[in-house]
Amino acid sequence: xxxxxxxxxxxxxxxxxxxxxxxxxxxxxxxxxxxxxxxxxxxxxxxxxxxxxxxxxxxxxxxxxxxxxxxxxxxxxxxxxxxxxxxxxxxxxxxxxxxxxxxxxxxxxxxxxxxxxxxxxxxxxxxxxxxxxxxxxxxxxxxxxxxxxxxxxxxxxxxxxxxxxxxxxxxxxxxxxxxxxxxxxxxxxxxxxxxxxxxxxxxxxxxxxxxxxxxxxxxxxxxxxxxxxxxxxxxxxxxxxxxxxxxxxxxxxxxxxxxxxxxxxxxxxxxxxxxxxxxxxxxxxxxxxxxxxxxxxxxxxxxxxxxxxxxxxxxxxxxxxxxxxxxxxxxxxxxxxxxxxxxxxxxxxxxxxxxxxxxxxxxxxxxxxxxxxxxxxxxxxxxxxxxxxxxxxxxxxxxxxxxxxxxxxxxxxxxxxxxxxxxxxxxxxxxxxxxxxxxxxxxxxxxxxxxxxxxxxxxxxxxxxxxxxxxxxxxxxxxxxxxxxxxxxxxxxxxxxxxxxxxxxxxxxxxxxxxxxxxxxxxxxxxxxxxxxxxxxxxxxxxxxxxxxxxxxxxxxxxxxxxxxxxxxxxxxxxxxxxxxxxxxxxxxxx
Amino acid sequence: xxxxxxxxxxxxxxxxxxxxxxxxxxxxxxxxxxxxxxxxxxxxxxxxxxxxxxxxxxxxxxxxxxxxxxxxxxxxxxxxxxxxxxxxxxxxxxxxxxxxxxxxxxxxxxxxxxxxxxxxxxxxxxxxxxxxxxxxxxxxxxxxxxxxxxxxxxxxxxxxxxxxxxxxxxxxxxxxxxxxxxxxxxxxxxxxxxxxxxxxxxxxxxxxxxxxxxxxxxxxxxxxxxxxxxxxxxxxxxxxxxxxxxxxxxxxxxxxxxxxxxxxxxxxxxxxxxxxxxxxxxxxxxxxxxxxxxxxxxxxxxx
Numbered sequence: 089x090x091x092x093x094x095x096x097x098x099x100x101x102x103x104x105x106x107x108x109x110x111x112x113x114x115x116x117x118x119x120x121x122x123x124x125x126x127x128x129x130x131x132x133x134x135x136x137x138x139x140x141x142x143x144x145x146x147x148x149x150x151x152x153x154x155x156x157x158x159x160x161x162x163x164x165x166x167x168x169x170x171x172x173x174x175x176x177x178x179x180x181x182x183x184x185x186x187x188x189x190x191x192x193x194x195x196x197x198x199x200x201x202x203x204x205x206x207x208x209x210x211x212x213x214x215x216x217x218x219x220x221x222x223x224x225x226x227x228x229x230x231x232x233x234x235x236x237x238x239x240x241x242x243x244x245x246x247x248x249x250x251x252x253x254x255x256x257x258x259x260x261x262x263x264x265x266x267x268x269x270x271x272x273x274x275x276x277x278x279x280x281x282x283x284x285x286x287x288x289x290x291x292x293x294x295x296x297x298x299x300x301x302x303x304x305x306x307x308x309x310x311x312x313x314x315x316x317x318x319x320x321x322x323x324x325x326x327x328x329x330x331x332x333x334x335x336x337x338x339x340x341x342x343x344x345x346x347x348x349x350x351x352x353x354x355x356x357x358x359x360x361x362x363x364x365x366x367x368x369x370x371x372x373x374x375x376x377x378x379x380x381x382x383x384x385x386x387x388x389x390x391x392x393x394x395x396x397x398x399x400x401x402x403x404x405x406x407x408x409x410x411x412x413x414x415x416x417x418x419x420x421x422x423x424x425x426x427x428x429x430x431x432x433x434x435x436x437x438x439x440x441x442x443x444x445x446x447x448x449x450x451x452x453x454x455x456x457x458x459x460x461x462x463x464x465x466x467x468x469x470x471x472x473x474x475x476x477x478x479x480x481x482x483x484x485x486x487x488x489x490x491x492x493x494x495x496x497x498x499x500x501x502x503x504x505x506x507x508x509x510x511x512x513x514x515x516x517x518x519x520x521x522x523x524x525x526x527x528x529x530x531x532x533x534x535x536x537x538x539x540x541x542x543x544x545x546x547x548x549x550x551x552x553x554x555x556x557x558x559x560x561x562x563x564x565x566x567x568x569x570x571x572x573x574x575x576x577x578x579x580x581x582x583x584x585x586x587x588x589x590x591x592x593x594x595x596x597x598x599x600x601x602x603x604x605x606x607x608x609x610x611x612x613x614x615x616x617x618x619x620x621x622x623x624x625x626x627x628x629x630x631x632x633x634x635x636x637x638x639x640x641x642x643x644x645x646x647x648x649x650x651x652x653x654x655x656x657x658x659x660x661x662x663x664x665x666x667x668x669x670x671x672x673x674x675x676x677x678x679x
Numbered sequence: 680x681x682x683x684x685x686x687x688x689x690x691x692x693x694x695x696x697x698x699x700x701x702x703x704x705x706x707x708x709x710x711x712x713x714x715x716x717x718x719x720x721x722x723x724x725x726x727x728x729x730x731x732x733x734x735x736x737x738x739x740x741x742x743x744x745x746x747x748x749x750x751x752x753x754x755x756x757x758x759x760x761x762x763x764x765x766x767x768x769x770x771x772x773x774x775x776x777x778x779x780x781x782x783x784x785x786x787x788x789x790x791x792x793x794x795x796x797x798x799x800x801x802x803x804x805x806x807x808x809x810x811x812x813x814x815x816x817x818x819x820x821x822x823x824x825x826x827x828x829x830x831x832x833x834x835x836x837x838x839x840x841x842x843x844x845x846x847x848x849x850x851x852x853x854x855x856x857x858x859x860x861x862x863x864x865x866x867x868x869x870x871x872x873x874x875x876x877x878x879x880x881x882x883x884x885x886x887x888x889x890x891x892x893x894x895x896x897x898x899x900x901x902x903x904x905x906x907x908x909x910x911x912x913x914x915x916x917x918x919x920x921x922x923x924x925x926x927x928x929x930x931x932x933x934x935x936x937x938x939x940x941x942x943x944x945x946x947x948x949x950x951x952x953x954x955x956x957x958x959x960x961x962x963x964x965x966x967x968x969x970x971x972x973x974x975x976x977x978x979x980x981x982x
Contacts, residue, residue, distance in 0.1 A: 320976065417741060417798065428794075437790065438783050447779055454830050459972045463824040463965070470819040473786070474812045477793055481805060485741070485797030548775075553830070554837035557775035564758055564772055569751035572900075576747065579896060581733045583743070591736075592801045593891055607805040615813060617954040620961060 094152050100165045101148035104141035104172055108134060111176075119181070123237060126178035131535035132306070133175040135381060135528060136299045139388045140175070142513075143292040144168055146392055146506035150284045150399065153502045160200045160282065167193040167288075174296060179237040180227040187223060187296075191216045194293055201282040208276040215273040219263035223300075226256035230307075241309055250308055250315055254325070257304045264297030265362045268336040269629040275343075278355035283402050286351060287395030290358040291388045298362065298384050301369050302377070306536060312372050322456035326370035330461050333366030337468040342624045344475045345612040349409050350398045350483065353475055354391070357434065360468060361387045367465065368449045371456050374538035375551060379448030381529045386445050386517075390433040393510040394479075397426040400499030400507075401483055405492035410482035412490040414606045415589075419496045424484045426507040431476035433514050436469055439562045440514055444521035444549050448541075451553045478611045486606040487589060521549040521558045681767070686758055689771050690907070693757045693914075696931065697906025698722040700913075700938050711946055722906070729899030736894055738799040745795020746893070746900040752788025753904035757911045759784060762930060764842045764923040777836040778826060781915060785870070786815065788904060792889065799892035807889040810953045811879040817957030818866035818876070821964035825863035828971055829919055832856050838915070842923035852920035858971035860920050865964050867916060868941045869956065871909050875948035876956045913937055 111129045118124040129137070151161065170189025177183035195213050198204055229252050231237055233245065242249070259270075266274040278286050305311045312323035319327050337360040344356035361383070368380035400423050401416065402408050417424045429440070436442035446469065453462040488494045498504070517524055523546040530540040543550035547559040590599045599605055616622040650661065702719035709716020737743050758771035759781055776784075789811065796804040829852060833841045845851050853860045869876035880888030893901055913934040917923065921937065924930035951959065 415800075418739070435790075436783070437787055438780055443780070443783060450779055451836065454827060454836075457831060457976050459824060459827045459831065459976060460969065462827045463820050463968065466823040467816070467820045470816045473790065473815065474809065477790070477797075477808065477812060480794065481797040485794065485800070486802075486805070487800050553835050554777040554840070556777055556780050560772050560775040561755070561759075561780070565751055565755045568754035568758075569747060572750040572754065573744075573747045576896065576900065579730060581731065581735060581896060583735050583737050586736055586738050589738075589800050592799070593803075594801070595803070605800060605802050607802045607809075611805070611809055614809070614954070618813075618817075618957045620958075 090156070093158075094156065097161050097165065098145065098148055098152065100168065101144045102141075103168060104137055104144050107172055107176075108137050108141050114178070123181060124179070125182045125185075126238065127173075127176040127182065128178040129176060130178075131531045132302060133177075133299070135532050136295055136384075137172070137175045138528065139295050139385065140168075140171055140292050143288055143388060143392055146396070146509065147284055147288045147291075149506055150396060150502045153500065157200060157282075160197060160285075163193045163197045163200070164285075164288075167197065171292070171296065175299070177239070179239060180230060181237050183239070184220075184224060184227060188220055190293065190296065191220055194289065197285055198277055198281045198289075201280055201285075204280045205276075208273075208280050211273040212277045215263050215270065219260045222256050222260035222263070226253055226260060229253055229256060239303070239307070242307055243309075245308070247315065253307065254304065254315065257300065257307075258329075261297045261300035261304065262332075262366070264300065265294055265366060266297075266336075266359050267332050267363060267366055268339055268359075269632060271336065271340070271359050272629055272633060274359055275352055275355040278358065279349065279352040283351070283399035284396065286354075287392050287399070290354065290391040290395060294358060294362055295384055295388060298365050298369070298380070301366070302380070305369070305372065312370070320457040322458060323370075323372050326372045327458065327461075328370070330367045330370030330458065331464075333363045333368075333370060334461055334464040334468065335363075336360065336366065337363030338464060338471070339624055341468045341471045341475065342615070342621055345471065345478065345615060346625055347475075348411065350401070350479065351395075351408060353479060354394055354398065357472070357475060358387075358391060360472065361391075361434070363468075364446075364449060364465065367461065368452065371449075371452050371458070373452050373455060374533055374541065375448055375455060376452035377536070377538065378525065378529050378533060378541045379445055379452055381532060382441070382445035382448055382524060385524060385528065386433055386442050386514075389510055389514055389517075390430050390442065393426055393507055393514070394430040394434070396503055396506050396510075397423045397430065397499075400503040401496075403503070404496040404499055405490070407490055407492045410478065410611075411606070413483040413488070413493045414486045415484070415488040416493060416496060417484040420484075420498045422504050422507065423499055424480075426511060427480050427484065429511045429514055431480055433518075435473055435476045438556075439518045439558055439565065441517035441521060441524065444518075444524075444558075447549065447556075448551070451551050454553065474612055474615070481607070481611065489606045519558045519562045520546040521556075522546040525549065682772075685768060686771055689757055689762060689769055690754060692762065692769065692927070693907045693910040694903065696910045696934065697903075698726060700910070700935070701906055704938075704942055707942065708946060722902075726899055726902050726906075729902060730896055732895035732899075735896045736892075737897070738892065741798035742795045742892075743897070745792040745798070746897045746904075748791025748794075749788035750900050750904045752784065752791060753907045753911070756781065756784045756788070757907055760911050760915050761838055761842065761918060761923075762914055763925060763927070764839070764918075765925055769927070773838060776838075778830065778838055778841070778919075779836055781838070781911075782819075782823065782826065785908065785912065788908070792901070796889045796892070801892050804889055804891045807880055807891065811889060813953050814869060814876060814879055814956055817960040818869040821960055821968050822863050822866035822870065824965065824968035824972070825859045825866075826919070828856060828859040828862070828968070828975065831976070832859075838918050842918050845922040848922070851922040856920075856975075858967065858974065862964050862968040862971060863916070864941075865944075866960060867912065868944055869960070871912060871941060872905070873941055873945040875945070875951050877945075878950055878953055878956065910934070 115127040116124050170186050170193060173182055174186025177186055198212055199209055233249055263270045278289055281289055308314050312326040315325035317324055340356045340359035344353050347353040365380050365383050368376045407413050433440045433442040436446040522543045526542040530542045533540050548557045549555045592599055616625055701722045705721060706716045706719055759773050759776040761773035762769035793808045796808050830836050833844050880890055890901060916937060917933045921933045924933055
């Protein structure tokens with residue numbers, strides 16, 4: 089019985105794939121007079137459905153491991169259904185229904201973790217409901233303007249109308265992607281959620297915010313340019329959005345470096361990565377949107393890989409802090425390669441596809457002539473090397489620092505199979521950077537009436553500013569590696585393995601088992617001595633929200649003054665309000 | 680066949696230039712300090728000595744593969760930088776790459792080696808890696824901004840196209856875009872691990888350097904890649920700002936001139952701590968870069 093249920097569940101997790109393959113058509117269903125649900129698959133939605141189709145089964149596989157948590161599985165199925173409805177939506181009613189199902193089922197899934205604290209779950213639902221209500225308000229404004237819920241470009245909107253829509257929808261989606269200062273719910277919930285579900289939160293659910301942002305641009309006839317014209321060679325309104333993204337990326341990167349827990353580090357790094365996507369959406373050109381979609385694809389793959397590997401480490405060692413791990417490279421070699429490929433993709437190193445995505449965004453910034461943004465983005469993307477190194481050094485290298493790390497075994501196969509698949513995908517996309525462009529991204533750009541980026545073959549990434557060839561790059565590197573290793577081994581002389589892990593050059597002393605040799609969580613602590621970084625790390629948006637809470641309380645107290653217990657005051661107030669309204673109406677000639 | 684010969688030639692040229700330049704540096708440094716100093720071939724002898732050591736200590740497989748990755752990274756970098764313009768030779772695979780790719784390739788090797796350092800289990804080595812990454816974070820921002828100014832000026836990321844646009848002294852990058860050159864000069868010295876930004880693995884602080892655990896042939900590999908990588912960077916800056924070179928002699932001359940300029944700076948200034956270096960990069964070169972952006976992009980005459 090349980091096997092059949094599990095098979096059924098796995099089949100459900102394949103439903104986005106089936107939908108992507110099988111959907112061709114248009115479904116409408118009338119709810120009320122003039123209001124109906126309409127389901128259709130646009131190329132933009134199909135791209136994000138592909139991300140979902142990649143993430144869903146790979147996350148489902150480790151979830152099915154015994155003992156299976158049946159409520160979690162049911163909620164996961166509901167979550168998938170909600171997200172598919174959201175992506176299929178051709179009108180805002182179904183979009184909103186999908187959005188709400190996603191919010192609630194992910195909230196309940198978050199609660200399935202024994203580690204979730206009250207404050208975390210409250211902040212999760214509070215921010216996500218705020219996002220949903222902003223979305224609802226935006227939908228109402230949209231309906232007021234067009235008289236229809238269908239998602240289609242506005243016809244001749246005025247600037248205030250566009251601004252209202254951009255603010256309401258924009259805030260709703262920015263909460264979902266977690267840009268500064270709306271990110272406060274992200275690190276806690278990614279950290280405390282069930283270990284496997286964190287992968288889905290970061291890889292798939294945050295992408296729905298990105299989908300929303302790009303969808304928002306399609307509502308305006310001239311995208312962001314229509315709002316405040318152009319600045320240098322890009323949209324002026326997008327310049328602001330791009331800075332929001334880059335500042336998010338910089339701050340989140342430094343916060344990630346200073347974390348002492350693997351999942352929290354990954355959570356901050358997700359915020360930073362989605363910050364880059366926000367920047368690219370802000371630039372808004374064909375290159376930049378191509379880059380944004382590419383980044384979304386790579387981020388989905390990389391974060392699935394990293395979160396699943398980390399979940400495997402936590403499962404096998406029972407430890408999640410950098411100080412308590414170490415030397416797992418010999419005990420968990422496949423997970424080591426998983427994290428290695430993951431961080432290479434995350435850091436945007438060639439020849440993996442992270443580089444192709446970043447290259448597109450960099451070039452789009454040069455094209456828009458926004459060089460200061462380029463420098464700021466380089467700052468965060470170079471600083472990311474430090475947390476990437478920490479993520480591989482502290483668990484896998486150095487010295488084992490706890491009994492769990494000393495005795496761990498390789499993660500079970502349901503954790504390893506997704507890792508191997510993801511590594512292969514990342515490797516393949518890196519060798520053929522043009523494949524993702526031509527097959528996945530160009531249809532979207534064409535549908536958005538932008539210039540496609542496709543090159544002459546799948547091996548090359550081409551732009552007007554030049555490009556590179558992934559196959560040549562990979563072959564040169566691999567050939568060089570093989571040659572160097574071969575030549576090295578041909579040289580005379582022998583190699584000897586160090587006698588013990590304490591056989592080190594240690595400033596003239598001989599370290600023992602008691603010597604603290606694992607650099608672990610201390611890494612990056614010295615960064616605080618750099619004035620700018622120290623300033624960033626000393627501040628947090630917590631103070632802002634505490635202040636906001638205080639102001640809300642004060643305002644509530646002020647309002648509460650009107651609700652006096654005495655009925656006479658009530659009646660007096662009512663009479664005064666009635667008189668004032670009547671008076672105003674009389675003055676303006678309403679009566 | 681041509682590609683193989685060309686690749687071998689590039690690797691050979693960069694190696695020979697590497698040890699001669701560094702040998703010259705040791706001579707010059709000694710003379711400035713009123714010593715005799717070693718011969719100009721000393722770096723070559725040192726390198727060979729390391730390669731023929733009879734015993735090499737390793738700390739596990741990753742420790743061995745780290746230096747191999749960094750060496751492969753150095754070869755790849757050299758092969759993606761065009762050494763000459765208007766020539767069939769010394770091109771490597773540069774037509775398949777671009778400027779941004781080269782900048783990233785410069786980092787691939789050191790990151791691979793960082794894995795080996797971590798694998799050795801020596802905390803001082805890891806401390807050195809962290810210092811190196813911190814310095815990298817400091818220097819890349821102004822360096823990339825300077826390169827961004829160049830990419831914007833020529834509207835391309837292709838090194839070939841940038842070189843081709845600089846025909847004649849009046850069109851050299853250093854003449855047409857002097858601000859960009861000033862912006863990248865100091866970060867460039869840091870990326871060459873030159874004083875005053877050489878606290879990562881600095882000679883007297885070897886116990887906190889990334890190379891602390893390496894010896895024998897592996898140290899030889901690290902030394903070789905360092906010399907080749909330095910030449911690749913010198914050639915790259917020559918290509919971008921000094922008009923490139925049409926033959927090997929001109930190339931050596933220009934790269935050497937640049938090398939002397941950077942060593943002159945290195946010999947005069949005392950070493951900075953990591954955080955001082957980063958703070959310096961974010962104030963002086965980056966400030967100059969921002970000024971450059973304002974002058975060439977934001978102000979009305981620039982359009």
